[in-house]
Amino acid sequence: MAATVVQLTESKKHIQHTHRVFEEQKKAFRSNTMPSLAERQENLKRLKRALLTHQDRLLEAIDRDFSCRSRDESLIAEVMPSIQGINYTLKNLAGWMKPSRRHVSVLFQPASNQVHYQPKGVVGVIVPWNYPLYLAVGPLVASLAAGNRTMIKMSEYTPHTSALFKEIIEATFPEDLVCVINGEADVAADFSSRPFDHLLFTGSTSVGKMVMRAAAENLTPVTLELGGKSPAIVSPDVPMEDAAQRIAFGKAFNAGQTCVAPDYVLCPSDRVQAFVDEFRSRFAEMYPTLRDNDDYTAIINERQYDRLQGYIEDARAKGAEIIEINPAREDLKDGTRKIPLTLVLKTTPDMKLMQDEIFGPILPVVAYGTLEEAIHYINERPRPLALYFFGYDRDHQRQVVESTLSGGMCINDALMHVAQDDLPFGGIGDSGMGHYHGKEGFLTFSHHRAIFTKQKFNSGKFVYAPHGTAAHKMVYKLFIR
Template sequence: MGATVVQLTESKKQIQHTHRVFEDQKKAFRNNPMPSLTERKENLKRLKRALLAHQDRLVEAIDRDFSCRSKDESLIAEVMPSIQGINYTLKNLGDWMKPSKRHVSVLFQPASNKVYYQPKGVVGVIVPWNYPLYLAVGPLVASLAAGNRTMIKMSEFTPHTSALFKEIIESMFPEDLVSVITGEADVAADFSQRPFDHLLFTGSTSVGKLVMRAAAENLTPVTLELGGKSPAIVSPDVPMEDAAQRIAFGKAFNAGQTCVAPDYVLCPADRVQAFVDEFRARFAEMYPSLRDNDDYTAIINERQYNRLQGYLEDARAKGAELVEINPANENMKDGTRKIPLTLVLKTTPDMKVMQDEIFGPILPVISYGSLDEAIHYINDRPRPLALYFFGYDKSHQQHVVDNTHSGGMCINDALMHVAQDDLPFGGIGDSGMGHYHGKEGFLTFSHHRAIFTKQKFNSGKYVYAPHGTAAHRLVYKLFIR
């Protein structure tokens, strides 16, 4: 009872703090509604200096939150893309900020059309637990590049990372420019109800719907980066070692706790056993042991661990064949939240692993007869955040590209499209809406203001009332045809 009261009191303080900071940022934006290129670049450089100076502490904090998070995975997937994203933005921001010239019809000449890219104002960012640094920094870079003020709600499930990131940001930026908010789910719910000028949420589809509903009350535009069941297609003729190795990397990275991790594999029926054998071998090369191997990441918390164990128990009870890949045959159920990567064969539609996004080291393998059958299987389901195709036949590659939808896609790789600075990242349908990263991030957090300009000569007077004149008839003759 006492702990509950303390939590409610702390949440109330956090919510009051959120409201105050929001008002402060709105006021600060009104006082500086169009930061210069120099200001924006200095903010980005300041952020880069902070990340470089504190990278070891940040990696350690993430490791503590997961109980075991591969330090190299944190460097590869959190620190490095954050720094590279800043570098790319610094290099290109001047060009992005320039007004773009647009065509003016003869009907309206002499005049000019331009699109100016204005900051939207105060941007809200809601960060998930699986990549707590990168999924805070990526949106922040885009928001600062576009000239906005930014409030970031960190996940309550990564308390060490959240507290450290808050400390770092507070040491580098005034609160009315960038602010980090911590707290429990009730703080996040209130955060989503603030009338931001744009709100970016990364997380589950179910929570995304709640965020969008809250934003709708304020007509706040949203970017939703959700998840879903991202398929990997193994083609009939790809060398199995190549496909298995790359899928194993994509699935094992962060123990599958990645929104674009391969969620299930579609494999030709006569190649399933070959895939299982090669997958086992390639996984063992990367992770010869699991329990005390710092390269193999743990599940974030008990709740997620129990959810994943429940998926395995449900699949087993319903007749699935489970292929647990535990190269050193270690005891993984005594004092660790690590789960061996497990292939699930002989699946049925009623199994939870075939209904929910897995978000962990469990990989169903589904057989297919023809490539079109695999494509139909994907298209019969909600559109995924990512789609992976493994095969070197270019006609097969194009056939899959032309006949499927997904937020993004890799051909003969997994995950890597997310790290491309000049590619937009975003979902479609149940996997989200909107894009960011690179130029698309700048555009997402900018208002595209259309400005039509004419000077002293006014050609428009030829269509002013009274109507029915010779000038009107000439205009109609020239332009209605």
């Protein structure tokens, strides 16, 4: 009871803080509705300096939150893309900010059409636990580039990273420009109900629906970066070593706790055993041991660990073949929160791991007969955030690209489309809506203001009332045909 009272008191403080800062940011935006290029560049440079200065502390905090998070994975997936994203934005921001000229029909000449990219105002960002640094910094970079004020709600499941990031941001920016909010789920629910000028949420589809419902009350535009079951197709003729190695990398990275991790594999029925054998070999090369291997990341918390173990037991009980890949045959069931990468064969649709996004080191392998069958299997299900095709036949590549829909796609790789600065990142359908990263991030957080300009000569008077004049008839004859 005492703990509940303390939590409620803390939540109330966080919520009051959220409301106060939101009003301060709105007021600050009204005083500077169009920050200059120099201001935006300086803000990005300050963020970059702060990340580089506190890099080691951030890596340690992420490691503590996971109990074991590969330092190199954090460098590769958190720090490096954050810094590279800032560098890319700094290089291109001047060009992005320029108004774009648009065509003017001769009917309206002389005049000019332009689209001006103006800040929306106060942006809200809700961050998940799986990549707590990158999924806070990425949206922040886009928001600052577009000239906005930004409020960031960090995940309660990464308390060390969230507290440190808040400390860093408070030392780097005034609160009316960038603010970090911590707290439990009730704080996040209140956060999503604020009348932001744009709200970006990264997380599960179920929570995404709640965020969108709350945002709808304020007509707040949303970008939803959700998950889903991202398939990997092994083609009939790709060298199995190539496909298995790259899928193993994509699935084992962060122990599968990645929204674009391969969720299941579609493999030709006559190649399933070859895939299992190669996958086992390639995984063992990367992770010869698991228990005390800092390269192999742990599951974030007991709740997620129990959920994943439940998927395995549910599949086993329903007749699946479970293949645990534990190269050194270590005992991991004594508090390490590490789960060996587990292949699941002979799956059925009623298994929980074939219905829910797995988000962990479990990989079902679904056999197919023809490539058309694999494509049909994907198209029967909700549209995924990512789709991976492994095969060098250009006709097969084209067939998969043109016959499926997903948020993003890699051909002969996994995960890497997310790291491309000049590609938009986003989902479709159940996997989300909207895009960010690079120029698309700038555009997402900007209002595209259409401006039609005329000077002294007024051609419009030729269609003014009274109607039925010779001028009207001439206009109709020229432009209605």
